[in-house]
Amino acid sequence: MTYCRTRLWVDGVLKAEDFPLQETSNHLAERNALVWVDMCNPDHDVLCELAQELGFDQHAIEDTVAHAERTKATRYATHTFLTVYATALAPPLANDLESRLLLARVSIFVLPAGIVTVRHELDPQKPVFDIDEVVRRWDENADLLKMGPPALLHGLLDVIVDGQFDTIQQLDDAIEALEDGLFDDRAVTRTIQRSTYRLRKELVELRRVVLPMREVINTIMRRRAEHADTVALDSWYSDLYDHVIRAAEWTESLRDMITTVFETNLSLQDARLNTIMKKLTGWAAIIAVPTAVTGWYGQNVPYPGFQSVVGLVSSAVIIVLVSGLLYVTFKRRGWL
Incomplete structure (x- = not known):
């Protein structure tokens, strides 16, 4: 029309x-x-x-x-x-x-x-x-x-x-x-x-x-x-x-x-991906500490504290101290 x-x-x-x-x-x-x-x-x-x-x-x-x-x-x-x-x-x-x-x-x-x-x-x-x-x-x-x-x-x-x-x-x-x-x-x-x-x-x-x-x-x-x-x-x-x-x-x-x-x-x-990778890497490092410590204490050979409460306490203390140290370090660097 x-x-x-x-x-x-x-x-x-x-x-x-x-x-x-x-x-x-x-x-x-x-x-x-x-x-x-x-x-x-x-x-x-x-x-x-x-x-x-x-x-x-x-x-x-x-x-x-x-x-x-x-x-x-x-x-x-x-x-x-x-x-x-x-x-x-x-x-x-x-x-x-x-x-x-x-x-x-x-x-x-x-x-x-x-x-x-x-x-x-x-x-x-x-x-x-x-x-x-x-x-x-x-x-x-x-x-x-x-x-x-x-x-x-x-x-x-x-x-x-x-x-x-x-x-x-x-x-x-x-x-x-x-x-x-x-x-x-x-x-x-x-x-x-x-x-x-x-x-x-x-x-x-x-x-x-x-x-x-x-x-x-x-x-x-x-x-x-x-x-x-x-x-x-x-x-x-x-x-x-x-x-x-x-x-x-x-x-x-x-x-x-x-x-x-x-x-x-x-x-x-790209910058956000790098930040995520840094955070993942930091947490992976922290998680690796208890894995390494419990793996050491889990050996099938006698070690200091073997079959003793001391061994449990010492492994727990090491895990907490090292993981805490890594967390504080990574946090100050801005990785977490």
């Missing part, structure tokens, strides 16, 4: 909303008009019909319907095509090795008088990408809409980048929680290992969609410079580019951090 939403602004003022898709080309031809068309999980026929009406490149349509398309920006003769991903983290899953990262692909066609967004959501009732937040930001900065499609595009990308920031922050918090548990003697090593593996998997998936965003914003800014677009939005796009750079750098630092957590966990396991 296709979920469609449309809007028309004229000179930055909202004039129409939820008009039929068939009227899109007519509104695009109006003077000072700005059009937005949004489709969620569109039927292929509906998408092809709109593409034919608006003159979208066939390669862009193929990228829109293809699976696992990478983040990119491509310039065509009549429009610019972008593929970006909104991100979110799902609640903890039953399988703690399964990635919680949720991705929603957003394909964007930037036209001279509007934009068309095509969203792919697993569950349209619980979308990963909050399109209502995009509309709210457009309404809050209605004066910018007089500058045309670049203003719409900025608001859309800004929400996507903010969502990526939220995801990165949640992963950062999860990694910090792992660090706190590393030095907790009550922590379950297996749980830490599984959580570390899951976080590494989620970071790898996140990097694939966050890092290429730099090139996407670069392409948009170069195109604006080449077409001598209004400089009023330059500061907005510069701020957006700065956020993208920070998100990329933050993701890289988290990858280094989770690698450090993984290596530290292995080192701590």
